[in-house]
Amino acid sequence: MPCHNYTLADLTIDASAPQEEINALIAKMGAVVIKGLVKKDAVDQMNKDFKPYLDALGVEGNDEQWDGSFFPSTSKKVPGLLTKSATYVDKILLNDTLNGIADYALTRRTKTTMSSPERYWSTCKPQLNVTGLLEVNPGGKAQELHRDDAIFHDRIRGSEVYDPSQEKSILAMVALTNVYPENGGTNIVPGSHIRSDDLPPPTYEDAIQVTAEPGDCVVILCSVYHGGGTNSMKVGDKNSVRCMALCGWNCGYLKQEENQYLQLKHEDVKKLPLRAQRLAGWDVSLPYLGYVNWEHPLLTLGHDPKMVPKLDDLFYDKDQTPIAVKV
Ligand SMILES: O=C(O)CCC(=O)C(=O)O
Ligand SMILES: [Fe+2]
Structure with missing residues (x-):
């Protein structure tokens, strides 16, 4: 029995929904699928912009690029997207809805510990954390369920209601192809963003798997358990390649004081x-x-x-x- 009763429909919201509704849904579920966030012509342009970089990695994945345990060896990954596609910058990095979620979860405003009474408050805005194209090819094994925020070594203590101050980062994944359970749709455990680290981690049985059309966008709070799914299709099958453009934000203070x-x-x-x-x-x-x-x-x-x-x-x-x- 899964640890919740949610289905993919419970995570799904239209791109035209008010920002507060989108923020409230991600606060409840830990993840959302935003339908139609990026228009078809922009998806086509990004696929065109990224094609040479994917082609350069060989036909069906590249063992040399990654044969560790985190990414399937058949995955192709392209880094540094900001200078590879102006459309990616315009439609994903600068997307108002995505930055609205980042602001909600990651902006910090605190009183500085100065003695002068007039100047107290400082606001720290989110910054870019990661970009990357992630193409999962036939034969790709599911990733272990994980929390991306583990890179920041903070424990999740568990709570009834989500408190954004626990969050260090969020990740948006825009579908550039059709995404299905069969071709590696992301596994997500709804509600697991507030699950205490003292509990055993959830299992695949607790996960729901994403189905998305090109231009739909999966957004996760990086405290939520998730992982890329198995691609059980055959090379050459229609829609057997799953490609998503990733863009993540984190708290702007996660940097060196002197850069x-x-x-x-x-x-x-x-x-x-x-x-x-x-x-x-x-x-x-x-x-x-x-x-x-x-x-x-x-x-x-x-x-x-x-x-x-x-x-x-x-x-x-x-x-x-x-x-x-x-x-
Ligand atoms: O490929 C996916 O669906 C998720 C990727 C992921 O979770 C990661 O790279 O951390
Ligand atoms: Fe991840």
Whole structure:
């Protein structure tokens, strides 16, 4: 028995719905499917813009690109979408509805601890967290159900009602092809965004699988359990390729106070001791935060690929000895 009675219809809302309704639905469910968020001509344009990058990865996925456990080896992934498609920027990154959800879940306004009485409040707006094209091909295995927010190491304590202050990030996934349970539609566990970490994680039995048409958009709070589904179709079958354009936002304060990436000339960073390069930010925070091209950022400074962690070593400690969880 699933841990809820929801169906896909309960997560689904039209793009013309008022922002407050969309925000209220995602607060209740942890995820929404927004019908018709992006128009067909924009979807066509994005497919055109991204085609050369997908083609460059080979016919049916590319084992070399990823053979770790998180992404199926038949998936094709394209990073850095902002400079690959102006339509992606205009229709997804700058989409008012998506930014409305990001504002709702991720904007912080707090009183600064200054002694002057006149200047108290500071507002922190969401920033871009991630972009990426994710094409799941026949043979792709379902991802484990996971919370994307795990990269930020915050525990979900569990609550009856959603409190946005628990959230660190949200993710929008715009369908660029038809998406079905058969071709890898995302598994989502409605309501699991407020499920305490003290409870056992939900299972596939608790998940509902997305069906979406091109231009529909799945949006998740990154505290919700989800994962890409199995693509059980055959190569060459109609609609056997599932492609979604991902765009995520996180809390704007998740950055260095002094922005080393822009402060320093990269050719000077290369000359620093390796440990200083890592401390300056050319490192990955496990699990999997701060990658470039889904690989270790030290590679951007020309280090030997053999010398840097890759694949599952970007996710998990080598030493898996359990330690008491700090609460
Ligand atoms: O492919 C999907 O449907 C979900 C992908 C996902 O959850 C992830 O990459 O973190
Ligand atoms: Fe995910």
